[in-house]
Amino acid sequence: MPGKTLRIAICGGGIGGLTLALVLQKFSKKDIKVDLYEAKDKFAEIGAGLNVWKRTWCIIQVLGLEKSMGEMAVHPPVEEPTPSFTFRRSDLPEGYEFHQIVSPYGTASMHRADMLKVLTDNLSEDIGTHFEKRLVSYVQDGSGIVTVSFADGTTAEADILVGADGLKSVTREVFYEHLANDAKGRDESEAQHLQKFIQPTWTGMYAYRTLVDSEKLLKIAPDNQAPKKAFLHFGKSGYVVAYPISKGRFVNFVSLVTHPEKEGSRLEGPLVKEVPVDELKRYFEGWEPHMQQLLSCVESCSRWTVCQNRDIPYYASGHVALLGDAAHAMAPSLGAGAGQAMEDAYVLGRLLAHDNVTVENVRNALDIYDIVRKPIASKVADLSRMCGNSYNFHYVPDSIKEAGVEVESPEGLKLLCDFIYSAWSFNWTGTPEDEWAQAEKMLNSAHGMMS
Numbered sequence: 001m002p003g004k005t006l007r008i009a010i011c012g013g014g015i016g017g018l019t020l021a022l023v024l025q026k027f028s029k030k031d032i033k034v035d036l037y038e039a040k041d042k043f044a045e046i047g048a049g050l051n052v053w054k055r056t057w058c059i060i061q062v063l064g065l066e067k068s069m070g071e072m073a074v075h076p077p078v079e080e081p082t083p084s085f086t087f088r089r090s091d092l093p094e095g096y097e098f099h100q101i102v103s104p105y106g107t108a109s110m111h112r113a114d115m116l117k118v119l120t121d122n123l124s125e126d127i128g129t130h131f132e133k134r135l136v137s138y139v140q141d142g143s144g145i146v147t148v149s150f151a152d153g154t155t156a157e158a159d160i161l162v163g164a165d166g167l168k169s170v171t172r173e174v175f176y177e178h179l180a181n182d183a184k185g186r187d188e189s190e191a192q193h194l195q196k197f198i199q200p201t202w203t204g205m206y207a208y209r210t211l212v213d214s215e216k217l218l219k220i221a222p223d224n225q226a227p228k229k230a231f232l233h234f235g236k237s238g239y240v241v242a243y244p245i246s247k248g249r250f251v252n253f254v255s256l257v258t259h260p261e262k263e264g265s266r267l268e269g270p271l272v273k274e275v276p277v278d279e280l281k282r283y284f285e286g287w288e289p290h291m292q293q294l295l296s297c298v299e300s301c302s303r304w305t306v307c308q309n310r311d312i313p314y315y316a317s318g319h320v321a322l323l324g325d326a327a328h329a330m331a332p333s334l335g336a337g338a339g340q341a342m343e344d345a346y347v348l349g350r351l352l353a354h355d356n357v358t359v360e361n362v363r364n365a366l367d368i369y370d371i372v373r374k375p376i377a378s379k380v381a382d383l384s385r386m387c388g389n390s391y392n393f394h395y396v397p398d399s400i401k402e403a404g405v406e407v408e409s410p411e412g413l414k415l416l417c418d419f420i421y422s423a424w425s426f427n428w429t430g431t432p433e434d435e436w437a438q439a440e441k442m443l444n445s446a447h448g449m450m451s
Ligand SMILES: Cc1cc2nc3c(=O)[nH]c(=O)nc-3n(C[C@H](O)[C@H](O)[C@H](O)COP(=O)(O)OP(=O)(O)OC[C@H]3O[C@@H](n4cnc5c(N)ncnc54)[C@H](O)[C@@H]3O)c2cc1C
Pocket: 011, 012, 013, 014, 015, 016, 017, 037, 038, 039, 040, 044, 049, 050, 051, 052, 133, 134, 135, 136, 164, 165, 166, 167, 168, 169, 170, 171, 207, 209, 254, 304, 306, 323, 324, 325, 326, 332, 335, 336, 337, 338, 339, 340, 341
């Protein structure tokens, strides 16, 4: 007898939510119904760039999107070791290059809108897409059915709700409110602990983001290499990531400045704010000409308050799962947040698509997702945080302390590069297939135990 249709509601049509829909579409051979609810009136991304490393590229390949995605990248990835970022010391009147990262596939940099277009172009008509559907709350009944409420007053029912609604996830708010309320009376300190995860906290970082027009830059500085290759600029007052996107038409420019004493504080005011360009420039006074040339082409910029959900204890509870930034927003210093959202989507999608997963036992699949994905995403978030603090010399790795050298000395910089290479190597070591293999093994064993 055929089983009941498994109804999956995905809230949020960003990179994570869309990837989940594509994984379900590709791998499910059973009767499922997938509905994607997006708050905006269309799928849209911000005007900025994105780096994609080997682990993420593997998912793109499995989904059969490597050709169309490769066409969007400045340098389509190749299997052999490829140079990616060049490291420069830039907070001096004369900057200098001190390292070149070489890794399998290098890094494919592209405009976010281009990536989103490839994902949306490949959505099948079987995926129900619903726009202007802003989730405001949800409830789960005793049988596991989740009823989702939207800002327009409508509701929808599903067997599984996946909150892929980003950093300011309402799904996460409701999820942790429910968990904290359940704990009240039973264990007051647990309830207080759970309440901490309702909202993300500030990393202490601001990210200033803009796009620089390459033609304009090359007119004033014909030798500036930023339209051709990726740079990470190190300095004490902050660091800058600059790399070409849109086939070199623009340089994606992100500068990160840190107020370490503010880490862990609650958010105040808007997350994103247009600010005068002078606010950005004042952090980089006295930096090398290469940087001044880039800054002189900046016409406008936005300031992002970079947030995190550090040590979040659950990605899944009952029939609800969190995915991407909703689960593990992190510092962008490893260029891995979107990749991690896609890894979540891959593992969760494969689990939900599995023939043995039914409406009756789907909760086990969510528990396995939580067990498999949480340690990996937490590790990436920790590495990213440490790396970000090392690009501005605030964090000094033990190897440098043990060597008894200054971090800015030639030997110190060499050891710093070794540390960064080791942290970054996560991006090209192993594949999400390894995570899926672990999840499938757990699923098979749980299924064996249940039958
Ligand atoms: C400065 C900076 C640079 C970065 N660079 C990189 C990089 O190079 N590489 C990388 O891998 N990552 C990078 N990241 C991280 C990456 O941008 C995020 O991790 C990624 O976009 C998260 O994807 P997501 O799908 O979880 O969330 P989002 O992309 O935020 O998507 C969430 C979606 O949900 C919708 N939504 C929100 N609320 C609701 C609601 N209530 N109901 C319905 N829909 C809703 C939104 O409209 C949106 O479409 C960077 C981040 C920053 C801040």
